[in-house]
Amino acid sequence: MIILSRPPPLSSLPPNPRIASPAPHRFSSSSSNLLPPQCQTTERGHEFETGGTFYRRESAVGRDLGVLAASLHKRSSPQLRVLDAMCGCGIRSLRYLLEADAEFVLANDANDDYRSVIARNLSRVSDEGRWLVSSNEANRIMTECYLKRDFYDLVDVDSFGSESSYLRSAMNCLKLGGLLYVTSTDGYSSGGHRPHHSLAAYGAYVRPMPYSNEVGLRMLIGGAVREASVLGYRVTPLFSYYSYHGPVFRVMLRLNRGKLLTNRHYEFISYCTKCGHSQSYSWDELSKLSCTCNKEGGSLVVSGPLWTGPLHSASYLTEMSNMAEQLGWMGNGTGTDLQKLLQLMVDESDPKLPFGYIKLDEVASRAKINSPPLRTMMSALQKEGYAVSRSHIATNAIKTDCPMATCIRIAKEV
Numbered sequence: 451m452i453i454l455s456r457p458p459p460l461s462s463l464p465p466n467p468r469i470a471s472p473a474p475h476r477f478s479s480s481s482s483n484l485l486p487p488q489c490q491t492t493e494r495g496h497e498f499e500t501g502g503t504f505y506r507r508e509s510a511v512g513r514d515l516g517v518l519a520a521s522l523h524k525r526s527s528p529q530l531r532v533l534d535a536m537c538g539c540g541i542r543s544l545r546y547l548l549e550a551d552a553e554f555v556l557a558n559d560a561n562d563d564y565r566s567v568i569a570r571n572l573s574r575v576s577d578e579g580r581w582l583v584s585s586n587e588a589n590r591i592m593t594e595c596y597l598k599r600d601f602y603d604l605v606d607v608d609s610f611g612s613e614s615s616y617l618r619s620a621m622n623c624l625k626l627g628g629l630l631y632v633t634s635t636d637g638y639s640s641g642g643h644r645p646h647h648s649l650a651a652y653g654a655y656v657r658p659m660p661y662s663n664e665v666g667l668r669m670l671i672g673g674a675v676r677e678a679s680v681l682g683y684r685v686t687p688l689f690s691y692y693s694y695h696g697p698v699f700r701v702m703l704r705l706n707r708g709k710l711l712t713n714r715h716y717e718f719i720s721y722c723t724k725c726g727h728s729q730s731y732s733w734d735e736l737s738k739l740s741c742t743c744n745k746e747g748g749s750l751v752v753s754g755p756l757w758t759g760p761l762h763s764a765s766y767l768t769e770m771s772n773m774a775e776q777l778g779w780m781g782n783g784t785g786t787d788l789q790k791l792l793q794l795m796v797d798e799s800d801p802k803l804p805f806g807y808i809k810l811d812e813v814a815s816r817a818k819i820n821s822p823p824l825r826t827m828m829s830a831l832q833k834e835g836y837a838v839s840r841s842h843i844a845t846n847a848i849k850t851d852c853p854m855a856t857c858i859r860i861a862k863e864v
């Protein structure tokens with residue numbers, strides 16, 4: 451008779467010496483005694499302590515958006531279980547518990563020194579039971595959850611740089627129909643300055659393009675699309691948020707079983723340095739790469755494959771706005787920024803708008819005129835029948851389905 455013994459939990463085993471920790475310096479502080487004693491702060495009215503943990507006030511909007519999505523999920527699902535894989539001081543976990551009314555939150559941060567700060571913060575909400583603190587490497591805890599068949603409704607991975615190795619383990623411990631909230635802070639890769647690095651991390655060879663902030667979001671979504679398809683899943687972006695501090699690229703994705711419904715949205719994009727026109731190419735069209743302005747070629751910068759589909763779901767954003775209203779985050783001047791952001795994202799979701807945006811300064815310099823005022827430019831384009839929107843992703847830029855050359859003609863006429 452063969453007797454199968456239960457293996458010990460992964461967390462009790464020593465780490466594989468062949469696998470280097472992704473970024474040990476990120477979560478090792480030289481001594482826990484270095485954490486300053488209780489440094490109190492507040493966010494959305496909740497008091498908590500940051501100690502010497504990683505906490506950025508500027509990331510509060512990203513946390514607001516995560517809570518809104520979690521609250522919507524809670525409304526339509528029997529329960530809300532959240533895995534906060536890189537929780538810092540635990541402010542996200544606290545907010546998922548308090549504001550989204552999560553049944554359970556697993557708050558994990560690889561830095562063991564943060565454990566007591568996280569636990570003190572979460573004890574403000576309830577006794578342990580509704581939450582648990584762990585100090586594991588993110589891939590390790592998520593893989594352990596997957597192996598235990600301990601699945602979550604929302605997995606939040608607030609990582610640094612272009613660490614993408616967690617994508618697969620995060621998807622593995624996510625329930626089907628669940629939400630995956632992922633982050634990249636790699637502005638060098640999105641700017642096209644490390645194409646081999648972006649290729650390794652997200653499978654996309656990224657070159658410098660004038661709308662690099664948006665490319666950063668599309669690179670992250672594309673990486674997740676690729677990883678999901680390996681597992682027989684597909685992911686759909688519900689919202690994509692760019693924030694200049696960092697920079698930070700955040701995307702909320704819904705995971706479903708099945709392949710991408712169409713491969714139309716996983717493509718290459720080109721930018722013509724001569725006329726400023728951008729275009730997308732499916733894999734089958736790669737041999738046709740050229741710009742109409744320059745038949746000899748040589749003027750195209752090409753990046754990809756990237757996600758070229760919608761960055762947001764307009765209907766989902768509308769539900770998020772309604773939820774923000776219910777939470778009292780809109781109006782009265784207090785939630786003005788969030789309100790504006792959600793509205794801009796809805797505007798950006800017009801399916802007629804292609805990828806990329808046009809900086810008004812570039813229009814001005816190509817047309818050799820002063821920068822046209824945003825409103826004037828927009829209404830001129832709308833009068834000509836183009837779809838046009840401002841973009842939250844770049845200031846002084848518009849998203850439009852108007853090719854650059856026509857833009858310049860219109861700008862001259864303004």
Ligand SMILES: C[S@@+](CC[C@H](N)C(=O)[O-])C[C@H]1O[C@@H](n2cnc3c(N)ncnc32)[C@H](O)[C@@H]1O
Pocket residue numbers: 472473476477503504505506509513535536537538539540541542558559560561586587588589608609610
């Ligand atoms: C951007 S901070 C998190 C901030 C937090 N989510 C918030 O909203 O305030 C990233 C955190 O991840 C932790 N960390 C870095 N690499 C990690 C890894 N591989 N596994 C788990 N935690 C990690 C760091 O200690 C740090 O606290």
